[in-house]
Amino acid sequence: MKRKFISAVISLLLIAFVLLMLFPIVFTVLRSFIAEEFTLKGYADFFIWQPEYIRALVRSLIISGAVTLLSAVIAISAAYVFAKVPFRGRGIIFFLYIIVMIMPFQVTLLPHYMISRNIGSYDTPLALILPGIFAPFAVFLLTQMMRSLPNEALEAARLETSSIFVIMTRIVIPAMKPGIACAAVLTFSEEWNKIAEPQALLESPMNFPLSMLLTGKADPAICAGTVIFLLFPLILFGFFEEEISEGLKEYKLK
Amino acid sequence: MKAKKREILLLLPSLAGFCFFYMAPFFRSLYYAFLDNAFSEKFALFGNFKSLFASEYFRLAIKNTFIFTIISVPLIMLASVTAAFLIAECALKIPFVRKAFFLPVLLPSATVVAMMQAFFLEVPPFPSLLLVYLWKYMGLIVMLTLTSFTSLNGEMLEAARIDGAGKLRTVISVCLPNMTPTLLFSLILSFVNSLKIYRESFLLYGNYPDESIYMLQNYLNNHFDKLNYQNISAAAILIFAAVYIIVVILLAIEKKAGEHL
Numbered sequence: 001m002k003r004k005f006i007s008a009v010i011s012l013l014l015i016a017f018v019l020l021m022l023f024p025i026v027f028t029v030l031r032s033f034i035a036e037e038f039t040l041k042g043y044a045d046f047f048i049w050q051p052e053y054i055r056a057l058v059r060s061l062i063i064s065g066a067v068t069l070l071s072a073v074i075a076i077s078a079a080y081v082f083a084k085v086p087f088r089g090r091g092i093i094f095f096l097y098i099i100v101m102i103m104p105f106q107v108t109l110l111p112h113y114m115i116s117r118n119i120g121s122y123d124t125p126l127a128l129i130l131p132g133i134f135a136p137f138a139v140f141l142l143t144q145m146m147r148s149l150p151n152e153a154l155e156a157a158r159l160e161t162s163s164i165f166v167i168m169t170r171i172v173i174p175a176m177k178p179g180i181a182c183a184a185v186l187t188f189s190e191e192w193n194k195i196a197e198p199q200a201l202l203e204s205p206m207n208f209p210l211s212m213l214l215t216g217k218a219d220p221a222i223c224a225g226t227v228i229f230l231l232f233p234l235i236l237f238g239f240f241e242e243e244i245s246e247g248l249k250e251y252k253l254k
Numbered sequence: 255m256k257a258k259k260r261e262i263l264l265l266l267p268s269l270a271g272f273c274f275f276y277m278a279p280f281f282r283s284l285y286y287a288f289l290d291n292a293f294s295e296k297f298a299l300f301g302n303f304k305s306l307f308a309s310e311y312f313r314l315a316i317k318n319t320f321i322f323t324i325i326s327v328p329l330i331m332l333a334s335v336t337a338a339f340l341i342a343e344c345a346l347k348i349p350f351v352r353k354a355f356f357l358p359v360l361l362p363s364a365t366v367v368a369m370m371q372a373f374f375l376e377v378p379p380f381p382s383l384l385l386v387y388l389w390k391y392m393g394l395i396v397m398l399t400l401t402s403f404t405s406l407n408g409e410m411l412e413a414a415r416i417d418g419a420g421k422l423r424t425v426i427s428v429c430l431p432n433m434t435p436t437l438l439f440s441l442i443l444s445f446v447n448s449l450k451i452y453r454e455s456f457l458l459y460g461n462y463p464d465e466s467i468y469m470l471q472n473y474l475n476n477h478f479d480k481l482n483y484q485n486i487s488a489a490a491i492l493i494f495a496a497v498y499i500i501v502v503i504l505l506a507i508e509k510k511a512g513e514h515l
Contacts, residue, residue: 007343010340010343013340014340014341014351017337017351017354017355018351018354018355020389021354021355021357021358021389021393022354022357023369024358024361024365024366024368024369024389025357025361025365027368027369027372027373028365028368028369031368031372074267074268074271075268077264077265077267077268078264078265078267078268078269080261080264081261081262081264081265082265084261085261085262085264085265087262093265093269095501095505096272096277097272098442098501099494099497099498099501100272100276100277100280101446102442102445102446102449102497102500102501103449103493103494103497104449104450104452104470104471104474104493105450105471106452106470106471106474106475106478107474107489107490107493107494108275108276108279108280108490109474109475109478109486110279110283110478110483110486110487110490111278111279111280111282111283112275112279113478114279114282115274115275115279130271130275131275131276133271134268134271134272134274134275134276136272136276139268144439164260164261164263164264168264185360186359189359189360192362193362193363193453195363195453195456195457196452196453196456196471196475200475200478211362211363211364214362214364215364215367215457218368218371222364223368226362226364226365226368229362229364229365230360230361230362230365233360233361233362234357234360237356237357237360241353244356
């Protein structure tokens with residue numbers, strides 16, 4: 001009897017928690033349809049009357065998409081080496097990756113600004129894409145997951161073929177699917193959400209990603225835009241959900 | 255063996271980009287930090303650091319960042335671990351729980367901020383940032399600890415039960431020690447995320463927020479706008495050093511825990 005009671009209390013607590021977690025989404029969606037009464041004005045503004053929003057959405061998709069795809073490719077190969085190919089100095093390099101990952105963006109803000117000036121990417125999407133591709137987070141995450149890949153499978157594959165490409169595409173990538181999905185979704189939503197970086201590395205409003213346009217005072221177009229904006233990470237998450245919960249299993253630092 | 259050597263090449267693209275965009279700039283910062291001013295190429299040794307610490311705002315920023323981290327990170331760990339155990343213990347399986355926890359991580363900061371402005375306008379800046387932080391990043395840690403907990407060895411837990419250990423006792427002396435790697439990983443992620451709170455802080459309060467939440471990121475951002483290179487570089491070096499020490503400590507803890515198990 002007592003056990004049942006405790007169980008019920010915990011369930012209630014959890015349900016309350018779930019509602020709390022979902023509340024902002026519900027709030028955002030409702031806000032976009034209701035000003036004083038039901039309206040679609042925000043969506044009309046967003047999609048038709050204020051074309052800068054759609055342009056910004058496309059830019060956001062290009063930037064986040066490019067960073068997610070390219071960083072996945074680069075991070076998978078790097079993580080493979082960090083997890084499975086020992087060499088001298090590997091520990092130190094990985095250690096540096098961790099430190100850079102932790103440091104707030106503002107520390108590298110000035111250097112990124114100077115680099116983008118130097119290589120001519122300032123005020124273009126490339127100013128965001130290039131550093132994003134090489135951000136250490138995805139490498140770190142994938143290395144953690146790659147460690148749990150059994151060595152026997154790799155050794156067996158190495159006996160059969162000497163092509164790295166074959167080993168990667170036949171053995172490593174299929175086995176790492178959950179981890180890759182997890183890293184990709186997190187990288188995408190991180191990139192999708194960026195504000196400080198575009199602020200520093202872009203100048204003309206016509207180059208801003210959508211995240212920058214949604215920070216102003218909440219007019220109808222912004223309310224509707226926020227709903228559209230949050231749809232993309234959600235869709236991606238829904239698509240890879242199983243892999244993600246699979247991917248979050250075992251972690252170690254080193 | 256030769257094949258293995260060739261495989262090291264796979265690291266090159268990542269390492270090259272990492273060096274170009276992250277490490278080289280760091281060494282450049284190191285150079286600037288000790289430079290008297292951007293035009294003279296004269297070295298000032300510790301002049302920049304001295305003037306940094308002489309700045310009231312820098313000291314305030316350090317203090318606030320420290321306070322926020324030292325409160326928010328343990329709090330999120332405690333809350334997440336508790337939530338994870340509750341979910342695991344809960345007899346009724348509520349289907350949506352895990353998903354609901356993960357959702358906020360994906361949400362745009364603008365959404366969070368809009369909600370805060372609509373409902374928590376009265377809350378002072380510091381607790382509201384703490385609230386946003388918990389709300390946004392707890393889900394990830396809950397997921398991590400939950401999956402780690404559910405993959406713990408069942409026999410071990412059974413043995414603890416037979417030995418007469420209560421629920422709480424089992425959690426503290428059996429579950430948590432065995433989850434050390436996950437917990438440390440979560441700790442690092444939480445630390446990273448606590449430094450990301452600037453995004454919400456900026457959206458809520460702009461570049462010159464209330465004194466209680468004026469953090470290092472604000473300081474750096476404002477000096478970036480003034481293009482004060484020496485100052486930012488010196489601050490960057492100090493932050494690097496601080497993060498370095500923290501990571502070394504965490505790794506040492508993990509190593510120790512690893513020997514123990």
